[in-house]
Amino acid sequence: MFSPIKKHIALISVHGDPAIEIGKEEAGGQNVYVRQVGEALAQKGWLVDMFTRKANSQQNTIVQHSPNCRTIRLTAGPEEFVPRDEIFAYLPEFVNKFLQFQQENQINYPIVHTNYWLSAWVGMQLKKTLDIKQVHTYHSLGFIKYKSVNTIPMIATTRLSTEKAVLETAERIVATSPQEKEHMRSLVSQKGKIDIIPCGTDVSHFGSISRVAAREKLGITPETKVILYVGRFDRRKGIETLVRAVGQCQSRKNQQLKLIIGGGFRPGQSDGKEYDRIASIVDELGLNDITLFPGRLNREILPTYYTAADVTVVPSHYEPFGLVTIESMACGTPVIGSDVGGLQFTIKPGETGLLCPPKDDAAFAAAIDRFLTHPEWRNKLGINARERVEEIFSWDGVASQLTNLYLDLLKQPSAKQQLSSVSA
Ligand code: UDP
Numbered sequence: 001m002f003s004p005i006k007k008h009i010a011l012i013s014v015h016g017d018p019a020i021e022i023g024k025e026e027a028g029g030q031n032v033y034v035r036q037v038g039e040a041l042a043q044k045g046w047l048v049d050m051f052t053r054k055a056n057s058q059q060n061t062i063v064q065h066s067p068n069c070r071t072i073r074l075t076a077g078p079e080e081f082v083p084r085d086e087i088f089a090y091l092p093e094f095v096n097k098f099l100q101f102q103q104e105n106q107i108n109y110p111i112v113h114t115n116y117w118l119s120a121w122v123g124m125q126l127k128k129t130l131d132i133k134q135v136h137t138y139h140s141l142g143f144i145k146y147k148s149v150n151t152i153p154m155i156a157t158t159r160l161s162t163e164k165a166v167l168e169t170a171e172r173i174v175a176t177s178p179q180e181k182e183h184m185r186s187l188v189s190q191k192g193k194i195d196i197i198p199c200g201t202d203v204s205h206f207g208s209i210s211r212v213a214a215r216e217k218l219g220i221t222p223e224t225k226v227i228l229y230v231g232r233f234d235r236r237k238g239i240e241t242l243v244r245a246v247g248q249c250q251s252r253k254n255q256q257l258k259l260i261i262g263g264g265f266r267p268g269q270s271d272g273k274e275y276d277r278i279a280s281i282v283d284e285l286g287l288n289d290i291t292l293f294p295g296r297l298n299r300e301i302l303p304t305y306y307t308a309a310d311v312t313v314v315p316s317h318y319e320p321f322g323l324v325t326i327e328s329m330a331c332g333t334p335v336i337g338s339d340v341g342g343l344q345f346t347i348k349p350g351e352t353g354l355l356c357p358p359k360d361d362a363a364f365a366a367a368i369d370r371f372l373t374h375p376e377w378r379n380k381l382g383i384n385a386r387e388r389v390e391e392i393f394s395w396d397g398v399a400s401q402l403t404n405l406y407l408d409l410l411k412q413p414s415a416k417q418q419l420s421s422v423s424a
Helices: 029-043 088-105 116-129 156-169 178-188 211-218 239-248 270-284 302-308 323-330 361-373 375-392 395-411 415-423
Strands: 008-012 047-053 062-066 069-074 111-115 133-137 172-175 194-196 225-230 257-262 291-295 311-314 335-338 353-356
Touching (some): 008 029, 008 116, 029 047, 029 062, 029 069, 029 323, 029 395, 047 088, 111 395, 116 133, 133 156, 156 178, 172 178, 211 302, 225 361, 239 257, 239 270, 270 291, 302 323, 311 323, 311 361, 323 335, 353 361, 361 375
Parallel strands (some): 008 047, 133 172, 172 194, 225 257, 257 291, 311 335
C-alpha cells in the first residue's frame, strides 16, 4: 500500500538486539517489541533504522529485514555478550558511533524512540547535540525491579536517576499498560507526558494452526491435559511457583498431565543456573515423568505449543507487559497470570483467564485445576481471549497508534526551536 510518510526514524535498543534469535540469554520481550514495531512502522511508510550494540564479532553490522527496515549494530565496547548491568560504561562510545553513522550516511532522524533505561540515556545525550525528539518505552522500571531482588547492583543509582530524567524530559513516554503508567506516576515522577500504547502480537501467525493439528504435531494425545510456560529462565519469572503449583494440584491425581516449560538456557550462565534450580525442584516433587523442557522454542513452532496447551501460566513476580500472555491468547489458549503489572491489563479474570497473587502456589494450583476440570468453560475463555487480542493487541494497531504519536510530535517545535524563538 502506498504511504506518504517516508520519514526516517531511529529505534534505539542498546542491549536488546532486534535481529537476534529470541529466547536466549537476556533476549526476550524487548527484542520482539523493537523488531515487530520496526517492521510494522516500515509497512506504514517510515524508514526505520534500529540501532543496537554489536555483541558478537561474527554478526553482520547491518541486517536488512525488509526494504525500509534494518538493524544497525554499532561497536561500543567489546564485540561480545556483556550483561546489561555492565553496559553503561560503553554508552558514550555508542553515542559517538550513532553520530558518526548519521553523518556518514547523511541521515537526520527527527525522532529517536529509545527502549529501556540504557537507551534512554543515549537518547538524552543525542538531544544535547541534535535537533531531535525523544520517545521512550521503559520495558522495565528500576523502582519495581530493585524491590524484588536481594542484591542491588552498583548501577542502580544511575538507572533510577536516568529513569526519572527521561520521564521528565522526553517529548513522550509510551507506557504499555495503564498499570505501568500508574507506576511511573507513583514511583518515578509526576512530571512528563505519558501515552498508553500496548505491545502487540502477530494475529495471523499466532492462531494459525488448529488444536487437533497442533497436538498431532507434538505427539500429544487428545486426553492429555497440557500446562505451558514460555519465557526466559530468570528467577523473577516465577517458574518455581508454577512447578510447586503443579506438584500440589488435584488434577495430578486423576488426570493425564503434561507440564511443558519452554525457553532457552546456557549451562553455567545465569539462565542455565535457574534451569538447574527448577529441574531440581521438579525432581524433588517427583514431577520428572510429566515435565518436559523443550529448550528454546522458535517463532515457527511457538503457535503449535500455545495452541496445544489447555492453559498457559505466566507466574512472574512482576511483568510490565508480558508478550507471552497475548501470544497464547491469540492462539485461543487462556492464561493464568500473576496479579501484577501488565498482566492485570491483558488478562480479564473470568473472561480471558485468571489472576493469582504472585508466588502463591496454592492459588495457582486451584486455578490450574479449575481450567483442567472445566473444558467447556476453558474453551469459552479461549475464544474470548482471541477476540480481545484481535481488538486491542495487533502490531498493525500498535504501529498506527505510534504513527499518530510521531506525526503529532513532528508538528510541534522541538526544544531547540523553542529556545531559539525565546532568545530571538
Ligand atoms: N520467546 C521465544 N522462545 C522461547 C521463549 C520466549 O520466542 O523459547 C519469546 C516469547 O514468545 C515472547 C518473548 O520471548 O515474545 C518474551 O517476552 P515477554 O514480554 O513475555 O517476557 P520478557 O522476556 O520481556 O521478560
